[in-house]
Amino acid sequence: MTANPNPEPLHGEVYRPAPHVVLSANVPDPEAVYAEAARDLEGYWARRASELEWFKPWDRVLDDSKKPFYQWFVGGKTNIVHNALDRHVRTWRRNKLALIWEGENGDLRTFSYHALSREVCKFSVVLRSMGVSKGDRVTIYMPRIPETWIAMLACAKIGAVHSVVYGGFSVEALHGRIEDSASKLIITADGGYMGGKVVELKQIVDEALKRTAVAENVIVVKRTGKPVNMEAGRDFWYHELINLPLTRNMGKCETEAMDAEDPLFILYTSGTTGKPKAVLHTHGGYQVGVYATLKDVFDLKEEDRWWCTADPGWITGHSYIVYGPLLNGATSFMYEGGPSYPFPDRWWSMIAKYGISVFYTTPTAIRGLMRFGEAWPNRHDLSSLRLLGSVGEPINPEAWRWFHKHIGKEQCPIMDTWWQTETGGFMITPMPAVPTKPGSAAKPYPGVAVDIVDEQGKPVKPGEEGFLVLKKPWPAMLRTIYKDPERYVQTYWSKYPGMYLAGDSARRDEDGYFWIIGRVDDVIKVSGYRLGTAELESAFVSHPAVAETAVIGLPHEVKGIAIHAYVILRAGYEPSEALAEELRKHVAHEMGPIAKPEKIEFVKSLPKTRSGKIMRRVLKARAQGLSEGDLSTLEE
Ligand code: PRX
Numbered sequence: 001m002t003a004n005p006n007p008e009p010l011h012g013e014v015y016r017p018a019p020h021v022v023l024s025a026n027v028p029d030p031e032a033v034y035a036e037a038a039r040d041l042e043g044y045w046a047r048r049a050s051e052l053e054w055f056k057p058w059d060r061v062l063d064d065s066k067k068p069f070y071q072w073f074v075g076g077k078t079n080i081v082h083n084a085l086d087r088h089v090r091t092w093r094r095n096k097l098a099l100i101w102e103g104e105n106g107d108l109r110t111f112s113y114h115a116l117s118r119e120v121c122k123f124s125v126v127l128r129s130m131g132v133s134k135g136d137r138v139t140i141y142m143p144r145i146p147e148t149w150i151a152m153l154a155c156a157k158i159g160a161v162h163s164v165v166y167g168g169f170s171v172e173a174l175h176g177r178i179e180d181s182a183s184k185l186i187i188t189a190d191g192g193y194m195g196g197k198v199v200e201l202k203q204i205v206d207e208a209l210k211r212t213a214v215a216e217n218v219i220v221v222k223r224t225g226k227p228v229n230m231e232a233g234r235d236f237w238y239h240e241l242i243n244l245p246l247t248r249n250m251g252k253c254e255t256e257a258m259d260a261e262d263p264l265f266i267l268y269t270s271g272t273t274g275k276p277k278a279v280l281h282t283h284g285g286y287q288v289g290v291y292a293t294l295k296d297v298f299d300l301k302e303e304d305r306w307w308c309t310a311d312p313g314w315i316t317g318h319s320y321i322v323y324g325p326l327l328n329g330a331t332s333f334m335y336e337g338g339p340s341y342p343f344p345d346r347w348w349s350m351i352a353k354y355g356i357s358v359f360y361t362t363p364t365a366i367r368g369l370m371r372f373g374e375a376w377p378n379r380h381d382l383s384s385l386r387l388l389g390s391v392g393e394p395i396n397p398e399a400w401r402w403f404h405k406h407i408g409k410e411q412c413p414i415m416d417t418w419w420q421t422e423t424g425g426f427m428i429t430p431m432p433a434v435p436t437k438p439g440s441a442a443k444p445y446p447g448v449a450v451d452i453v454d455e456q457g458k459p460v461k462p463g464e465e466g467f468l469v470l471k472k473p474w475p476a477m478l479r480t481i482y483k484d485p486e487r488y489v490q491t492y493w494s495k496y497p498g499m500y501l502a503g504d505s506a507r508r509d510e511d512g513y514f515w516i517i518g519r520v521d522d523v524i525k526v527s528g529y530r531l532g533t534a535e536l537e538s539a540f541v542s543h544p545a546v547a548e549t550a551v552i553g554l555p556h557e558v559k560g561i562a563i564h565a566y567v568i569l570r571a572g573y574e575p576s577e578a579l580a581e582e583l584r585k586h587v588a589h590e591m592g593p594i595a596k597p598e599k600i601e602f603v604k605s606l607p608k609t610r611s612g613k614i615m616r617r618v619l620k621a622r623a624q625g626l627s628e629g630d631l632s633t634l635e636e
Pocket of ligand 1: 391421
C-alpha cells in the first residue's frame with residue numbers, strides 16, 4: 001500500500017488498499033452496502049441480525065414510537081451468550097481457541113470455546129447460588145485476566161446486569177459506581193500486575209465498601225497470591241466457589257432467554273456535568289451491532305488472531321475484547337500488563353510470538369511507543385499483521401504514518417474508528433476496501449447518518465467545523481441512562497430535536513471524509529481515557545486544603561490531552577511544591593492513576609460567569625496564550 005498524493009476523485013494524502021485486500025475483504029464492495037443501508041435501514045439490520053441465532057425471531061426491527069427511547073428487534077428472544085459461546089460449542093469451533101492470555105509476569109493461559117463455556121457455566125451456577133438473578137446488578141472490578149471475561153459472560157448468561165469498573169480507577173470512583181448501581185455483589189481479584197507493580201484491587205474494594213452498605217458479598221480471584229483481608233461471611237475465594245461439588249457438576253447452567261430489549265450491562269462514563277452516568281445497553285441490538293461492525297471493519301476471518309489492547313473496563317473492551325470477537329467465533333489475545341514492561345518491545349514481541357494478524361490500539365500508545373524508536377519493533381517479525389486499528393482520540397497524522405510504516409510495514413490498512421460508550425459500536429470508520437487518509441476516521445458505517453451542524457442545527461459547509469450529530473437510530477445505541485431517563489433525553493436529544501448530540505466537534509472534507517477535532521464539553525480525554533471535570537474537581541475538594549478548583553485539559557505530546565488544575569486553598573494553607581504533590585497523589589488515590597494531574601497552579605480566584613459558572617474556556621485560552629474570546633458574561 002503506498003501513499004498516492006492526488007488520485008481522482010479523492011483529495012489530499014490518500015492510501016488505497018491493495019487489490020488482494022479488497023478482493024478478500026468481508027465487505028469487498030462497500031459502496032453497495034452503504035447504498036443498501038441508506039435505501040432500507042431496517043432491512044439492512046434485519047439481514048445482519050439473521051446471521052445470528054434467536055430463540056424467537058423479532059416482530060419488529062425498529063420501534064420508534066417512543067423516541068428517543070428507540071427499541072430494536074422488538075419481541076425477539078435472545079441472549080448474547082448464546083451467540084457468543086453456546087452456538088459455537090455445538091460446532092467444530094468447540095476446540096478452537098477463544099482466548100490466549102499472557103500475564104505481565106509471563107504466565108500463559110489458553111481457553112478453547114469449550115473450556116471458556118465450561119468456566120462460564122460453573123461461575124453462572126455460583127452466581128445463581130449466591131442469589132444473583134435476572135436484572136440484579138453486579139460490579140466487576142478486575143485486572144486484565146481471563147476471569148474478567150468469565151465474570152461478564154456469567155452475568156449475561158443468567159440475565160444479571162454487569163457494571164464493570166476499570167481496574168485503574170480507585171476508591172471514590174469505585175464507591176460511587178457501586179452505590180449508584182446498587183450492586184449486591186462485587187467480583188474482584190487480590191491484585192493484578194501493571195507496569196511492574198501490583199495493583200491492590202481488593203484493598204481498594206475494602207476501602208470503597210467502608211463508604212457504602214449496598215454490597216453484600218465479594219468474590220475474590222487469586223491472581224498475585226499476595227495476602228489480602230478476607231471478611232468472614234462477606235468475602236469468598238473464586239477458586240473455592242468454582243470447585244464446590246454443585247458448581248463442578250455445573251448444576252443449572254442453561255442460558256436465560258432474554259427479551260431483545262432486556263438490559264445487558266451498564267457502563268459508567270463521564271459527561272458534561274455532575275456524576276458519571278450509567279449508559280445502558282441491551283441484549284438484542286448491542287449484539288447485532290458489535291457483531292456486524294467487527295466483522296466488516298476488522299474483516300475477521302476464521303484463521304485470524306485478534307488483539308485489541310484496550311481494557312475490558314471500557315466500552316472498547318466490552319464490545320471488541322469480549323463480546324464482538326466471541327460473537328464472530330474469533331481467537332483473541334489479551335495481555336495483562338503495561339506496553340513497555342519490562343522493555344518497550346513487549347507488545348511487538350507478543351505480536352510475533354502469537355502471530356497476531358489484526359491489531360487494534362490507541363493513538364496514545366502509538367505515540368508513547370514511537371518515542372522509543374523503530375529499532376524496538378524492527379527486532380521482531382511482525383509479518384503476521386494484515387490490518388491495524390486506532391480508537392479513543394484523534395490520531396495525529398505523524399503517529400498514523402509511523403504506525404503504518406514501522407508496524408504495518410506499509411502493507412496494513414489502518415481502521416481509525418470513531419465511536420463512543422453510548423454508541424456501543426463503530427460509527428465512523430473505514431472498512432478495509434475503503435481508501436484512508438491519515439487522521440481521518442473516513443466515512444459513516446452503513447446505516448449511520450452523521451452530520452456536522454452549527455449552533456442552530458443547520459449543516460455546515462465542507463471544511464467548516466461544527467457539532468457532530470447522528471440523525472438516525474442504530475441497533476447498538478444506548479437505550480437510556482440507568483435510573484435517569486430524563487438525563488438521557490437532556491444530554492443527547494435536547495439541543496437539536498431528533499438528533500443525537502455526540503459532544504464532539506468535527507469537520508467533513510470535500511470527499512465526505514470526517515475529521516474529528518475533539519470534545520466540545522467538559523469531558524477530558526487523557527490518553528484516550530474519558531474523564532469528567534466534575535468528577536476530578538470533586539476528588540480535589542475532598543482534600544481538606546482545597547476550597548475550590550477548576551480542571552481543564554491541555555494538549556500533551558504523548559497523552560493527547562493532560563489534566564491541569566487551578567486550585568484555591570482554604571485559609572490556613574500556603575501554596576508549596578510539597579502541597580501540589582500531595583494533591584496530585586490525593587486525586588490519584590481517589591480517582592486512579594490515570595487521573596493524576598499533570599500540573600497544579602495555586603490561584604486566588606477563578607474566572608466565573610455572573611451566575612457563578614467557572615469559565616474553563618477562558619482558563620484554557622489563557623494557558624495556551626490564545627485569545628480569550630467573548631468575555632461579556634465574565635463576572636467583574
Ligand atoms: O471524543 C471522541 C473520542 O472518544 C469519545 C468517546 O469516548 P468513550 O466513550 O470513552 O469511548 C472511547 C472508545 C470508543 C468520543 O466522543 N474518540 C473515540 N474514537 C475516536 C475519538 N476521537 C477521534 N477519533 C477516534 N477514532
